[in-house]
Amino acid sequence: xxxxxxxxxxxxxxxxxxxxxxxxxxxxxxxxxxxxxxxxxxxxxxxxxxxxxxxxxxxxxxxxxxxxxxxxxxxxxxxxxxxxxxxxxxxxxxxxxxxxxxxxxxxxxxxxxxxxxxxxxxxxxxxxxxxxxxxxxxxxxxxxxxxxxxxxxxxxxxxxxxxxxxxxxxxxxxxxxxxxxxxxxxxxxxxxxxxxxxxxxxxxxxxxxxxxxxxxxxxxxxxxxxxxxxxxxxxxxxxxxxxxxxxxxxxxxxxxxxxxxxxxxxxxxxxxxxxxxxxxxxxxxxxxxxxxxxxxxxxxxxxxxxxxxxxxxxxxxxxxxxxxxxxxxxxxxxxxxxxxxxxxxxxxxxxxxxxxxxxxxxxxxxxxxxxxxxxxxxxxxxxxxxxxxxxxxx
Numbered sequence: 460x461x462x463x464x465x466x467x468x469x470x471x472x473x474x475x476x477x478x479x480x481x482x483x484x485x486x487x488x489x490x491x492x493x494x495x496x497x498x499x500x501x502x503x504x505x506x507x508x509x510x511x512x513x514x515x516x517x518x519x520x521x522x523x524x525x526x527x528x529x530x531x532x533x534x535x536x537x538x539x540x541x542x543x544x545x546x547x548x549x550x551x552x553x554x555x556x557x558x559x560x561x562x563x564x565x566x567x568x569x570x571x572x573x574x575x576x577x578x579x580x581x582x583x584x585x586x587x588x589x590x591x592x593x594x595x596x597x598x599x600x601x602x603x604x605x606x607x608x609x610x611x612x613x614x615x616x617x618x619x620x621x622x623x624x625x626x627x628x629x630x631x632x633x634x635x636x637x638x639x640x641x642x643x644x645x646x647x648x649x650x651x652x653x654x655x656x657x658x659x660x661x662x663x664x665x666x667x668x669x670x671x672x673x674x675x676x677x678x679x680x681x682x683x684x685x686x687x688x689x690x691x692x693x694x695x696x697x698x699x700x701x702x703x704x705x706x707x708x709x710x711x712x713x714x715x716x717x718x719x720x721x722x723x724x725x726x727x728x729x730x731x732x733x734x735x736x737x738x739x740x741x742x743x744x745x746x747x748x749x750x751x752x753x754x755x756x757x758x759x760x761x762x763x764x765x766x767x768x769x770x771x772x773x774x775x776x777x778x779x780x781x782x783x784x785x786x787x788x789x790x791x792x793x794x795x796x797x798x799x800x801x802x803x804x805x806x807x808x809x810x811x812x813x814x815x816x817x818x819x820x821x822x823x824x825x826x827x828x829x830x831x832x833x834x835x836x837x838x839x840x841x842x843x844x845x846x847x848x849x850x851x852x853x
Contacts, residue, residue, distance in 0.1 A: 463487050474592075474636050475585035481640055482563070485647030489559065492651040493551050507548060507658060514541070514661050544661055548654045559650055562676055566684035574691060581639070584687045587694050588635055591701060595628050595718075598704045620710040623719045630722035631697075634729045635690050639683055646679035670745040678740045685732045693725045 466480040496503050518537060521527040546553050570580035599621065649672065656672035659665040700721065703714040 461487075473585075473589040475582055475589055477636070478581065478585050478639060478643070481643050481647075485643060485650075486559070489647060489651045490551060490555070493554060493654060496652075497548050497654050498551075503655070510658060510661060511541075511545075540661065544657055547657045554654065558653060558676075562646060562650060562680040566680055567687075570684050570687045573688060580687050581683055584690055584694075585636075585639075588631075588690075591694065591697055592628065592632070594701045595624060595704070598701075598710065599624065602705065602710045620712040620715040623712075623715040624704060624710055627715070627719035627722040630719070630726055631693075634722065634725040635686065638686050638729055642679050642682040642686070646676065649676050649679060673745050674740045674743060677743070678736055681736055681740075682733070685736065686729065689728050689732060690725070693721060693728075696721055 463480065463483040466476065466483050470477040470480040495501060497507060498504075518527065522529065527533055547558065548554075567579055567581050571578070574580050574583075576583050602621065653672065653676070656669050660669035697718070700714050700717045703711055704718070705711070
């Protein structure tokens with residue numbers, strides 16, 4: 460019998476034991492899932508080897524085709540990505556020490572610092588909830604816990620002080636314990652399948668899945684922080700209300716109504732908190748993994764440019780150079796086509812071709828008509844030299 464089995468057997472006794480059992484079972488389930496996925500005898504270890512081989516092969520092909528180069532700026536991100544994937548996908552100690560402890564312990568520690576408590580803020584919050592529910596159960600047992608009290612409540616109707624008290628306690632349990640346990644279980648499931656999404660971060664086409672997984676982890680990890688902080692304020696308001704519930708032999712109606720209203724407000728607060736956390740996580744770029752690729756495109760207008768733009772804009776300078784280059788090519792083509800006609804009619808008449816190229820006084824010299832060099836990879840040193848005749852023909 461393991462320690463988690465003992466905690467699970469003690470879970471029905473209160474909120475704090477239930478949270479301890481959930482944390483222990485989640486850690487054990489995550490460790491078991493990691494060993495079955497990428498452990499020494501994991502089922503996906505051959506798939507990881509194949510993916511790493513494809514990653515290196517794609518990089519080698521990009522070097523040969525000139526799409527990448529061997530430099531510090533090109534190799535550093537790839538080597539860091541490869542090292543992080545291998546570390547967190549093959550070592551449970553590294554995965555548990557960084558990912559698990561950061562997702563579970565960091566929000567709890569931040570809540571403890573803000574509340575000024577020693578130890579786990581979540582466990583302290585759960586202990587206070589147990590005290591509140593114990594006081595409510597004691598008031599119910601003393602005031603109308605017998606069969607006669609139940610019959611009187613049924614005869615009086617649904618909205619009796621006792622029914623309002625129990626309904627408020629139920630809403631309070633859903634807004635505190637329900638949200639905490641749901642967030643912990645969802646976080647445990649995400650961390651259990653986390654190594655798969657870590658491996659998917661190798662390739663550009665699957666990094667969106669890794670970014671979505673990180674957003675889910677942050678969402679479920681930060682939720683208990685807001686629950687503890689918001690629930691701590693609500694518990695401060697509930698202490699005098701629970702103390703005023705007992706009135707003689709019955710239940711105070713005003714205190715029961717106040718308990719119900721505080722619980723309903725806490726439910727609305729938790730709904731708002733979940734929406735706010737979702738908006739925060741949706742705007743996170745996840746270290747650039749989900750950033751859209753931006754392509755620099757310059758739309759050149761068809762009409763003439765204004766004088767201010769034509770004088771100062773680099774786009775205008777590039778457009779003017781392109782137009783002058785086009786005019787020079789057109790003039791050369793006209794001269795070449797007119798040469799055979801001139802030789803055929805040399806005995807009858809004389810044909811004079813005159814080409815006038817107009818340019819400003821401050822115009823830059825025309826750049827050479829040379830295409831972009833696409834062979835920048837490893838094989839660039841073996842490219843053939845272009846002869847002057849080829850340059851003149853072009």
